[in-house]
Structure formats: C-alpha cells, structure tokens
Amino acid sequence: MLYHFHNTPIHYETFGNGQAIVLIHGFLESATMWKPLIPQLSKNNFVITIDLPGHGNSGVIAETHSMELMAEVVDAVLQKLHISSATFIGHSMGGYVTLAYTELFSEKVDKIILLNSTPAADSEERKKNRNRALKVIDQNAKAYISMAIGNLFAEKSRENFTSEIETLKTEAYSFPVEGIKAAIKGMRDRKNRTAVLKNFKKDKHVILAKEDPILSILEAEKLAAQCGCKIKIIEGGHMSLIENRDSVADYLHIIG
Numbered sequence: 099m100l101y102h103f104h105n106t107p108i109h110y111e112t113f114g115n116g117q118a119i120v121l122i123h124g125f126l127e128s129a130t131m132w133k134p135l136i137p138q139l140s141k142n143n144f145v146i147t148i149d150l151p152g153h154g155n156s157g158v159i160a161e162t163h164s165m166e167l168m169a170e171v172v173d174a175v176l177q178k179l180h181i182s183s184a185t186f187i188g189h190s191m192g193g194y195v196t197l198a199y200t201e202l203f204s205e206k207v208d209k210i211i212l213l214n215s216t217p218a219a220d221s222e223e224r225k226k227n228r229n230r231a232l233k234v235i236d237q238n239a240k241a242y243i244s245m246a247i248g249n250l251f252a253e254k255s256r257e258n259f260t261s262e263i264e265t266l267k268t269e270a271y272s273f274p275v276e277g278i279k280a281a282i283k284g285m286r287d288r289k290n291r292t293a294v295l296k297n298f299k300k301d302k303h304v305i306l307a308k309e310d311p312i313l314s315i316l317e318a319e320k321l322a323a324q325c326g327c328k329i330k331i332i333e334g335g336h337m338s339l340i341e342n343r344d345s346v347a348d349y350l351h352i353i354g
Contacts, residue, residue, distance in 0.1 A: 099112070101175050106157040108174075110147060111129060112147075113145040114141065115143075118146060119143045119144070122186065123147075123153065123154075129148060134343055135346075138351060146181070148172055150171070150191075151163050151277060159280075161283070164198075164288070165198035166202065169202055173206070176206070181206075193213065197217055210295070210301070212295075212304045214306065214307060214312070217292045218290055220286055224286075225286050228285065235278060240271055243267060247263060251337055252307075252311065296324065296325040304319075304327045306329065306330070306331050307333065308332070308333055309334060328353075330345075332349075
C-alpha cells in the first residue's frame with residue numbers, strides 16, 4: 099500500500115488484527131527485514147511495517163532525512179490507518195526514529211523496543227565516519243553499500259549468512275543514492291535522546307548483541323540501564339534478526 103507524504107510515495111503494509119505494533123527497519127534495510135516475525139506478531143496484533151523514506155519502495159523527501167522527519171512520516175501513516183497508539187519496535191536507525199517519534203508523540207507510544215539501537219547521538223568520530231561515507235558514495239555507491247552491509251555482521255556470521263548478506267546487498271543496491279545519503283545525514287545530525295528514553299514511563303526494552311560491531315555493548319548496556327530499560331543480551335552482531343532470529347523472536351513473544 100502507498101501513502102503520499104509531501105507528494106512522495108511511502109510504502110507500508112499491514113497484517114493481522116488487535117493492538118497495533120509498528121516495525122521500523124534500519125539503515126540500508128526495508129520492511130522486508132521483518133518478514134520472519136510477521137506470522138508470530140500478527141497472530142494477536144495489528145502489525146504495520148513501513149519503508150522509511152529513501153528505502154525499500156518509498157521515495158526521497160528531502161536532502162536530509164532527519165529522525166524527526168521520518169517520525170512524522172510514520173505518524174502520517176498511522177493517522178491514515180486511524181491508529182491512536184502502538185508498540186514500536188525499531189532496529190538500529192529504526193530505534194532512532196522510534197525515539198524521535200516518542201519525543202514528538204509520546205501519548206501515542208504504548209511500549210518501546212529498541213533492537214541493536216541506542217538513544218545516544220553520534221560521537222565526533224562517528225560523525226567524521228558519516229562524512230567520509232558521503233564522499234565514498236559519490237565515488238562508488240555500490241562498493242559503499244557492499245562494505246557497509248558486510249560490516250554490520252559479526253565476523254563469524256559473514257561466513258554463516260553469505261546468502262542473506264547478498265540478498266540484503268542486492269535490495270540496497272536498488273535504493274536511490276540520494277535516499278541513502280539523506281539517511282546518513284539524518285543519523286549524523288540526530289540529537290541525543292537519552293532523556294526521552296529515560297523519561298518514558300511505560301514499558302521499554304533494549305535488545306543488544308554481544309558481538310555488535312556498530313554499538314559498544316558495554317556503553318549501550320550501561321545507557322539502557324540508566325534509562326530504566328529491561329535489557330536482553332543475545333549472541334551475534336548488529337543484524338540480530340538474521341544472526342540470532344530465534345532469540346529475538348522468543349524475547350518478543352515473552353514480552354507480548
């Protein structure tokens with residue numbers, strides 16, 4: 099299904115009936131990443147998946163896709179579906195969008211689940227890396243995408259999930275370059291939302307992976323604890339839905 103936000107197509111899908119759950123994918127991903135969880139989650143819930151701007155089948159809205167802009171896109175889709183509140187599950191960049199949404203529309207958030215994500219802003223070193231990435235993309239976007247996706251996985255996973263990694267790369271190659279750059283700029287410029295997560299008084303969870311090459315497990319765990327989150331630590335790297343799908347599914351089943 100398509101919704102037009104500022105004359106830009108935004109692709110979304112819905113499954114099942116019941117309480118609303120919004121699934122928000124990460125950078126260089128699309129709503130397809132959630133497919134393995136849909137049968138379980140949609141048994142007793144109304145599940146909404148959305149392709150964020152510049153990803154999947156959604157168009158590019160602006161030069162920079164800020165977390166706030168993407169949160170507004172999510173809210174527009176939920177308004178179209180007449181959803182007044184929902185549980186939000188966000189992977190990596192999807193977690194950043196979830197927290198931006200929580201800051202803007204806290205009354206519409208029933209529960210937060212961050213998967214391989216953090217409320218912290220980029221460090222200065224990370225921002226420099228984002229800027230370098232923008233230059234690399236201009237030179238060779240396909241090489242950047244291949245490298246970036248491979249680096250999301252724990253070292254041992256790169257051998258065990260070669261087919262899945264290639265599938266991710268093939269899909270990401272089809273994304274508009276301007277959409278990829280817009281997301282990088284949005285992540286680079288995002289604010290620290292630790293206070294947003296800490297001040298959210300409803301149910302909140304963080305799922306972290308021991309070998310995550312993107313997030314420092316020690317820092318992420320400490321920050322989640324400071325924010326009063328329930329914490330689940332599992333094996334694998336940044337792509338937990340591929341590297342350790344059963345553990346993620348089991349935990350989501352336990353917390354409803």
